Amino acid sequence: MTTTEICAHIQTIVNRLLEQKGQPPVTLTEGSRFLGGGIPIDSLDLAVLVTELQSLTNKDPFAAGFRNFQTVGELAALYAE
Amino acid sequence: MPSEAQCAPTGATLAAFTACLGDASRVVVEQDGERMSAGQIRTLATAFAAELAPLAPARIAVHAVRADVTLAALIAAWETNSEVLLVREVYPVTDAFWTQHEVAALFDQQLKPLQQWPSAVRPTKPAVLLTTSGTTGKPKVAVHELEKLLGRVRTEQAGNRWFLSYHPASFAGLQVLLTAFCTRSELVAFAGMSAADLVARVLVAKPTHLSGTPTFWRALLLALTKETPLPLRQITLGGEAVDQSILDALRAAFPEARIIAIYASTEAGALFAVKDGRTGFPATWLREGIEGCELRIVDGVLQVRSPRAMRGYLGDATKRALTDDGWLITGDVVEVTGERVEFRGRVDNVINVGGGKVMPEQVEAALLEVPVVREVRVYGIKNPIAGDVLAADVVLAQAVTEAEARKAIFSALSARLEPYKVPRIYRFVDKISVNATGKKVRVNS
Numbered sequence: 145m146t147t148t149e150i151c152a153h154i155q156t157i158v159n160r161l162l163e164q165k166g167q168p169p170v171t172l173t174e175g176s177r178f179l180g181g182g183i184p185i186d187s188l189d190l191a192v193l194v195t196e197l198q199s200l201t202n203k204d205p206f207a208a209g210f211r212n213f214q215t216v217g218e219l220a221a222l223y224a225e
Numbered sequence: 226m227p228s229e230a231q232c233a234p235t236g237a238t239l240a241a242f243t244a245c246l247g248d249a250s251r252v253v254v255e256q257d258g259e260r261m262s263a264g265q266i267r268t269l270a271t272a273f274a275a276e277l278a279p280l281a282p283a284r285i286a287v288h289a290v291r292a293d294v295t296l297a298a299l300i301a302a303w304e305t306n307s308e309v310l311l312v313r314e315v316y317p318v319t320d321a322f323w324t325q326h327e328v329a330a331l332f333d334q335q336l337k338p339l340q341q342w343p344s345a346v347r348p349t350k351p352a353v354l355l356t357t358s359g360t361t362g363k364p365k366v367a368v369h370e371l372e373k374l375l376g377r378v379r380t381e382q383a384g385n386r387w388f389l390s391y392h393p394a395s396f397a398g399l400q401v402l403l404t405a406f407c408t409r410s411e412l413v414a415f416a417g418m419s420a421a422d423l424v425a426r427v428l429v430a431k432p433t434h435l436s437g438t439p440t441f442w443r444a445l446l447l448a449l450t451k452e453t454p455l456p457l458r459q460i461t462l463g464g465e466a467v468d469q470s471i472l473d474a475l476r477a478a479f480p481e482a483r484i485i486a487i488y489a490s491t492e493a494g495a496l497f498a499v500k501d502g503r504t505g506f507p508a509t510w511l512r513e514g515i516e517g518c519e520l521r522i523v524d525g526v527l528q529v530r531s532p533r534a535m536r537g538y539l540g541d542a543t544k545r546a547l548t549d550d551g552w553l554i555t556g557d558v559v560e561v562t563g564e565r566v567e568f569r570g571r572v573d574n575v576i577n578v579g580g581g582k583v584m585p586e587q588v589e590a591a592l593l594e595v596p597v598v599r600e601v602r603v604y605g606i607k608n609p610i611a612g613d614v615l616a617a618d619v620v621l622a623q624a625v626t627e628a629e630a631r632k633a634i635f636s637a638l639s640a641r642l643e644p645y646k647v648p649r650i651y652r653f654v655d656k657i658s659v660n661a662t663g664k665k666v667r668v669n670s
Contacts, residue, residue, distance in 0.1 A: 188611055191609075192650055195650065
């Protein structure tokens, strides 16, 4: 999958988490920051997002240890081919 | 009612145990639809005792799948002063398990000999050996004296019809088997059946007395219809933490039945029963003891001293279960809330979510109170950010969309639990699998 395709999946997963919490959907760009950037998700939502991306792509970029990311694009790049 | 604390030594005795075969025509076990009389059990036990005679007293193992065969094996072991290890599965005869535990002979589920080993162990008194349902590797073996196993069996209520929902070689299954036998009741049993199939058999067998895990009872309530009423007079719950929603649902479905939550384990034996229809137990028992047991809480975990505890594990594993001052560590996390001690779950089931400790049992109990939820399992998924993220497999009770269900569940739980205890991942499934002891299969991935 390309970075753009993964960004689309991130948007879907984030909006499902928001809907679960009873909050309105958001539109994300590659530059959107996850935490402290206006998206009403917390670190546990972010953790869920990582778990969901791992099962979607069958890739575990964190297998060798934690890797820092702040934006949608940075996270997507970790899972892109 | 007499003080429960004085009841411990007044249970059934060994003499009363064998006397229960007195009336040869009485039906003792209905095994897979076949009615077995006391005379037939006697014949089976006598033949098996004769087979054991050249070895006895010895430690033998029996693949205990059938209730009738298990009963005959227990009687024969008692009469030959032998120890009988009841196993739920048979490892290859070349497996080190048998020689490590110094088993002299292994018998199959029809009591046919499978293998003999030279063994140095000469038991001095009869005992029942049970395997613990360990989650990893080979099980440990707990040694119980038959007399102590009978310690909580009351003989007053006779002539009932019991149904065996547990494996006969599990601690709970053995308790049901012995209780039915010592109260001269019939025991309906089916060998090697899944929990779902057993539920269907209960509806046909119409027992008056039934003991099961909360998971089993939920499945039974769902299968129950007005066309299939059950004549239940006693409902016993055991094996898993009991939640208020199942107690209330059982009370509503069976307003006349006695509802009892039994607290027991393979290691601690049968400790005590809670009969007031509420979860947990009265905090006064911590001070006063109950049914001969002493209870204390250390580091949030219940410890007990019981006259009915196992003699020990075979081998040197006993030390790990006991404190230096001889208390048994149950592994059950408890919390005192006012005048009640509530069970929160098993120490080994703890899930670490972002540094917060989550007992899946507590979250499951909360989930089961959400109307759209029929059955549930909560587990952790390993995660690089949070340690574990909390997930729930959910069987839905109503025709709602998954999005609606997610929203309903999340808002109901967020109103009650700390945020890290609310599952973020939901998978909607058709059923939740249970293991041979009727408990939910717990696998954290």
